[in-house]
Amino acid sequence: MRFEDLGFLKRAEREGIEGKGEDEYVRPGLWRRGRDQRAAGSIDTWRWQIEQLWVLDSVPGQVETDNSDGEVERVLQTLASLPSSLPSRKWVVDHMINLGFSKSLSEWIGSNLKKDNEHVTWAFDLQAAIDMFNSYRERSYWTLLENPPKGLDIAIVQAELSDRWLSDDVQRLKALSRRESKPDAGKVSLHVLPNSGHWVHVDNPKGLLEIMAPNFLSAAKI
CATH class of the missing domain: 3.40.50 (Rossmann fold)
Structure with missing residues (x-):
């Protein structure tokens, strides 16, 4: 298996x-x-x-958004507000922690980055993730x-x-x-x-x- x-x-x-x-x-x-x-x-x-x-x-x-703490929305909004090219994985993790997200969640988010020359970028399509989440809420x-x-x-x-x-x-x-x-x-x-x-x-x-x-x-x- x-x-x-x-x-x-x-x-x-x-x-x-x-x-x-x-x-x-x-x-x-x-x-x-x-x-x-x-x-x-x-x-x-x-x-x-x-x-x-x-x-x-x-x-x-x-999904009734009034019955959710909105953390998923906050994560996606935060990631969408960042530039596509980021300084480093550590910078992203520290940034998320400083915004109030847990250390374990911030580290997991940081694990979704890939090297791009001297910087890092997302290893997934962020807009697709946002679209999928919105689709999930509506169905x-x-x-x-x-x-x-x-x-x-x-x-x-x-x-x-x-x-x-x-x-x-x-x-x-x-x-x-x-x-x-x-x-x-x-x-x-x-x-x-x-x-x-x-x-x-x-x-x-x-x-x-x-x-x-x-x-x-x-x-x-x-």
């Missing part, structure tokens, strides 16, 4: 690479409603079947959760300290996760990641791995 990114899966679909068999793939990454869905296409059009879909601290419905995937395709397990990870979750949404997810499984439908599960805000891979990576890894291993044995 190898860990690959979204880019591999997009190339696989485009080039017709066959999966499954002895060489199975797990995609850790961010699923953003809208662009990712349009890029990946309908789940049942893949050349191999997706068996697990992990959603990391993303609310199922349209809903309740219909998918209420009617998961056969053979698909959808696992929702809720960060314990994330304040973007409405109690009605959490109760609705709990009800979906308690539904009796049916042979002609997939299933939904809800997992709470302790001691973590929205940036789950930064705040509690060990806890996130402890939640996800057993499910990967279980699926590999099937």
